[in-house]
């Protein structure tokens with residue numbers, strides 16, 4: 001076999017190719033250099049979609065078709081190297097979706113997973129598996145594979161977000177399918193923000209058992225993300241080594257410990273022991289209820305749930321010894 005182009009093809013070979021072509025068979029040596037290349041290759045090309053360019057077009061689409069008629073009123077961002085394939089890259093679909101005031105984008109579910117970044121507008125909602133969240137600019141929302149989702153805009157302004165789906169990957173596996181919900185909108189069965197409260201606050205619900213392989217957290221409000229990133233940025237502007245950072249974390253936890261979880265221990269030996277045994281303590285399972293029953297560590301819990309749970313783990317380890 002040859003991994004280089006075949007410049008001359010003899011009549012004998014051409015005749016051979018023609019005969020085997022009738023049986024849907026082809027010679028690898030004619031295409032091997034294209035199939036297996038020395039370096040990775042992609043048909044994608046670099047491209048930027050300018051907001052100022054696309055915004056008038058997505059708004060114009062709102063005058064041409066309703067959300068109900070379109071199912072999803074989206075302008076697809078097509079990579080110039082993949083025109084006609086509804087792909088922003090070789091593996092991802094992306095598009096800008098518009099929902100006008102008063103409109104509903106009906107409920108459906110599909111095998112593809114989706115994410116969306118809110119780019120413009122305030123006050124519209126997305127519902128995922130029975131829970132609605134109000135969307136604001138910068139929010140990040142996911143609709144995992146096969147989860148019911150619909151959108152509505154009860155606000156007075158249009159909302160636009162960017163959808164991204166793993167459509168090309170699912171297509172590669174011949175696993176594309178969808179289902180429409182019987183009604184326009186799904187029933188709301190959970191309080192708004194319940195998933196975030198339950199899974200988005202660094203606390204593991206007691207006896208938690210995953211109901212699926214997808215994340216139970218589907219809404220990442222920009223306000224919280226921004227706050228976390230700003231805090232990280234401030235914390236990383238210094239010149240602390242990793243060891244110094246870990247030391248500060250340990251000292252913070254020890255401070256919580258000293259504040260009432262085990263007040264009969266002296267602080268200095270305790271700190272040394274904490275450094276030695278921090279990992280087992282952190283790995284030890286404990287329950288939030290157990291920590292609050294009859295203990296005086298409410299201040300520790302209020303300050304930092306993660307540190308507080310680690311401290312409670314320490315109490316459990318020490319109990320059999322005392």
Ligand SMILES: [Fe+2]
Pocket residue numbers: 108109110114149
């Ligand atoms: Fe969808």
